[in-house]
Amino acid sequence: MPIHRAPVPTLERLATYLTYLNELDARGVEMISSSEMEARTGINAAQFRKDLSYFGEFGRPGIGYNVRELKQRIARILKVENEQRVLLVGAGNLGSAIAGYPGLRAQNFNIVAVFDNNYNKIGRRLWELDIHDIADLKSLNKEMQARLAIIAVPANAAQEVANHLVDADIKAILNFAPITLKVPAEVAVRNVDFVQELAVLSFLVAREGAGDS
Amino acid sequence: MPIHRAPVPTLERLATYLTYLNELDARGVEMISSSEMEARTGINAAQFRKDLSYFGEFGRPGIGYNVRELKQRIARILKVENEQRVLLVGAGNLGSAIAGYPGLRAQNFNIVAVFDNNYNKIGRRLWELDIHDIADLKSLNKEMQARLAIIAVPANAAQEVANHLVDADIKAILNFAPITLKVPAEVAVRNVDFVQELAVLSFLVAREGAGDS
Numbered sequence: 001m002p003i004h005r006a007p008v009p010t011l012e013r014l015a016t017y018l019t020y021l022n023e024l025d026a027r028g029v030e031m032i033s034s035s036e037m038e039a040r041t042g043i044n045a046a047q048f049r050k051d052l053s054y055f056g057e058f059g060r061p062g063i064g065y066n067v068r069e070l071k072q073r074i075a076r077i078l079k080v081e082n083e084q085r086v087l088l089v090g091a092g093n094l095g096s097a098i099a100g101y102p103g104l105r106a107q108n109f110n111i112v113a114v115f116d117n118n119y120n121k122i123g124r125r126l127w128e129l130d131i132h133d134i135a136d137l138k139s140l141n142k143e144m145q146a147r148l149a150i151i152a153v154p155a156n157a158a159q160e161v162a163n164h165l166v167d168a169d170i171k172a173i174l175n176f177a178p179i180t181l182k183v184p185a186e187v188a189v190r191n192v193d194f195v196q197e198l199a200v201l202s203f204l205v206a207r208e209g210a211g212d213s
Numbered sequence: 214m215p216i217h218r219a220p221v222p223t224l225e226r227l228a229t230y231l232t233y234l235n236e237l238d239a240r241g242v243e244m245i246s247s248s249e250m251e252a253r254t255g256i257n258a259a260q261f262r263k264d265l266s267y268f269g270e271f272g273r274p275g276i277g278y279n280v281r282e283l284k285q286r287i288a289r290i291l292k293v294e295n296e297q298r299v300l301l302v303g304a305g306n307l308g309s310a311i312a313g314y315p316g317l318r319a320q321n322f323n324i325v326a327v328f329d330n331n332y333n334k335i336g337r338r339l340w341e342l343d344i345h346d347i348a349d350l351k352s353l354n355k356e357m358q359a360r361l362a363i364i365a366v367p368a369n370a371a372q373e374v375a376n377h378l379v380d381a382d383i384k385a386i387l388n389f390a391p392i393t394l395k396v397p398a399e400v401a402v403r404n405v406d407f408v409q410e411l412a413v414l415s416f417l418v419a420r421e422g423a424g425d426s
Contacts, residue, residue: 006416008417011412011413011416011417012409012413014412015409015410015412015413016406016409018409018412019406019408019409020393022391023368023391023392023393040393077416078412078415079415079418080415084415086411093310093313094314096310097310103391103408104408107408107411107412109408109411109415147418148414150407150411155236155316171418172418174410174411176407178232178236179236180232180233180254188414190414192405193228194311194314194389194405195232195317195319195320196225196228196231197405198317198361198387199227199228199291199293199320200221200224200225200291200403201361201386201401201403202291202292202297203219203291204221204224204385204401205292205361205385206292
């Protein structure tokens, strides 16, 4: 099955298409062409067609792609068509923003439990979720069987949290802490580092400025 | 100057190195080798050396790189060695998490003003910052002269916010809303879409699972 061998950049593009297709579907748009996709996502039309052809035939020449059908097929490819249980560690501002983010539910991600190590937070609620002691993570996940987790704790606590998650049989971590986590090879990690994104923008702005002088 | 032509993937890697170098410097580590850099960032050692050579000579063979010196040079390349003023739009949970994020100050990003369109928020404070009316963005930025801005509003409000920012002479936008913004070509946009990152992880986890069967 070629799907199992899809490289990460292809997956990233598929996730980008899916975000935009959800947006179109919510607005009631029924069809989309590869050139419209290019205009909105910045990924060129030929690349878009190539990415889709990798997983079988989709569109009709001259007519385009059915938005809902394409959305469902990409969701199936990315395995996000069924509910995905997610653990969240960190009940601070960032954790709160993540747990309250409407886009998660829209793409079938369901945060099933929140953990923290702060005794002022444990036992309280974050949105509709109970905040549990991080020490109970492994035992609770035996019931919940989540495979995905989000780390939203300060940098100095993140590695210890990652160790807890690995121990609780988590197989993929989305890490918001600005450190590079050490985890076993079979655990996937993706980092969200918005300060790094600002640094790239900072350079690009300076370059624009340099062009003026 | 080759610096002006540095491609975005190079900049992304430089920002990754910088994050890790800040971490090392904070821990008092003085030297780093390219192979240690590879072990922590996942970017291979040859690529690291090549990225640096693009901007002139840095390390010493067999000895490695001085952490503080390398950090300062990369900060200079990325133009983050001086304070960068940033506007934040959106004073909700996400905006609060961003404004309170300690890593921003550590890399010289300074959020100078927060904007919202909610009259229950305007006039209040977010951390130590006043929340201003989005309608005043253009006039206030005439004084503040920020070139960078962060959008932390719901998807359905993000395009209108982007229009305000462009009108206020913002040249680079970090967008947390899960939509593709339309802006003039001279305005740089980077998107932070963590649901997309979760979708990639979801696929990778499913692939691991498939390998077991």
